Amino acid sequence: MKNSVKKYSIIISIAICIIIIYVCTLLGVASISFWDANKILLDQLFHIDLGMENISAGAVAIIWNVRLPRIILAFITGGVLAICGAAYQGIFKNPMADPYILGVSSGAALGATIGIVMNFSSSLFGMNGTAILAFVGSFASILVVYNISRVGRKVPVATLLLSGIAIGQTISAIMYLLMIFNQEEMTQIMFWIMGSLNGKGWGQVLTVLPYVLVGGVIMLTSVRELDIMLLGEETATQLGVDTERLKKKILITSSLLTAAVVSVTGIIGFVGLVVPHIVRLVTGPKHRVLIPFSLLFGGAFLILCDTLARTVAGQEIPVGIITAAFGGPFFVYLLRKRKQGGA
């Protein structure tokens, strides 16, 4: 009975996500009629031609090459941030953990800043120079943080979190210094930092997809050990979990996933922090359920935020602002709830 409910709920959730993707593809600033948009989708997806002759090539491009890849990228990005947040909250046993906690975002921002300042425009594997530098920056910062915290074979969680903050602040300082000396690129850098899915196409989707598939599978193989990790590192060790190996595995996977996504979209905050909490309230703490539902809910949440970002005002708003606008108040709610619970 309970298992079948679980199975149905995942199928229903997937269906809802598909509907959201579909509906949001139809919404946008460019005036393309409901029927035309459907015709384009059917033609492109299933090669069913219901009369494409009076639809302009521009409309096809907007639906197929602008909106749909952007929405799918939003789904992937939101999903990745959410599962990384869930996994980090698990191994750090810290509800405030998010995918950026170990300085990934600062590293990426510094990389991107360097890329923008140096006008680095060559591209590799569908990523432009800025994205590549952002990726390198975020992964380098994780490596520095990890090696600072390492004591022999062990990586104490508290040290890891503190050195993440320290390195993050240091890197940010360098980034701000670069911004001061390159004021004409400041706006561009600011927009990058606030995160946006504007102008992203199939290329970017294909760039991040392999990371997501491989990373997601690795996460799913660790669900039981992540559950046990919530009981504390000592207990986990006594229940046969190689905690150091698990930490390393999750750290590497999450930082690669986050770095891949952030380098393409910029820093989109709060999704990775808030979504796992909301999902946990419904599904409970077991990662076998938490991770898949975080992926779906995080993805859907970012699609909706991004749709607002591109439709609500005359001008495109960075999606990071929208997610923060929702995430901030929710975070306050969580804090107050914890206070009342006496925890």
Place this chain on the structure above:
Amino acid sequence: MERLMPRIMLDFKDVVSGYGEKDILQGFNATICQGEFVGLIGPNGTGKSTLLKCLSGLLPVKSGVITLEEKDNTSYTQRERAQMIAVVPQSFDIDYDFTVEDIVLMGRNPYLSYRTKESQNDYTIVTEAMRATKTLQFRKRLYNNLSGGEKQRVIIARAIAQEPDIILLDEPTSALDIHHQIEVMELIRNLNLKKSMTVVAVLHDINLAARYCNRLILMKDGRVVVDGTPKDVITEANLKKVYEMKMFIQENKLFGKPEIIPLRVIKESEDYRSLRIHVICGSNKASQVLEELEAMGHQVTAGVVNQGSDDWTICDVLGIPMIEESPFTAISSEKQAENLAVMAESDVILISDLPFGHGNIANLIGLEKLTGEIYFHRNCLNNDFTEGQLKKRLAAIKKQKKVNEIDDHQEFIEIIKALTLIEEKSIDSN
């Protein structure tokens, strides 16, 4: 013949370990065989929990060797070790909403790889473990909503689900009330007896340890002080050495095990001027007054007491000098003289609540000639089996000396306190 030899599960050889530079264990040696129920006792900070941490792989050994089932403990992976050793901690809280069944199922982790899901067999083992610990009826409830005793049973169920050969317990009862303490200990004893599981438990409650363990290891400063049966280990000499306090030990008749009554640690002797006080006793009512006087720092003597009486036992434990007579023997004239000689040196003589008969009335001979103050418990007159001799003796004493009469021992203690209390030095005087 070989089958009769107990299998060695654990062997510690000169184990040294600790945190950072500080060594807590300083050369621990012991061998533990299958089916033993071993209690580790000793004061805080002597390395009992450290030992369990070394054993369960949380803490590396600096030198020495721990052998676990014939192989060096360091040669096992965490997973292999978790199949052999399960740990039950002191108390266990989690911030997340896991059900009881989720928690117990985690005990199966050492047998599962990341590819396999829990099988029907795993669920059977988990159900069995919950049944054995009487937690089956709330398996769907949230762990966090359980009481302390229920939580501890769930953790024991998890340990059972691990199907270990050895179960380690780190003060499993210290957070529990007396009902749940006994429940948990009985549960563990059942595992020990029925499944011949080897149990190593750190216990603070020496009486609980003596009652359930068939072997005790008394530790101090990271080493073994004594290792043996509860009767061998729980002795006044051993415990005094380790805990640096006096303990009163008697045999618990119900369980045939030694039982301790810890006496006080903080002496009041600094607050009082010391007097020489002699207590005439020998029955069973003077224990408390003797102990309190001793704790106040007075030079207490007692007499004449028959060996084996309760008052004799307490004097023996506290090291109070006394004039002794053989059990059930009337006071001989030599002992009477000896007693009188001691009383002649005393500042205060207490005739404690004591039945008088022909055998012990000699205690009161010659008191009228003493210089010390005499206090007399009125209740003696209610237990007078001397056919009038007690009243006669008392009258004779009263003729020459003042006899202060009291109604209970506490009244006497108060008088002595008032007499000997050292006034606190005034702070204002400087």
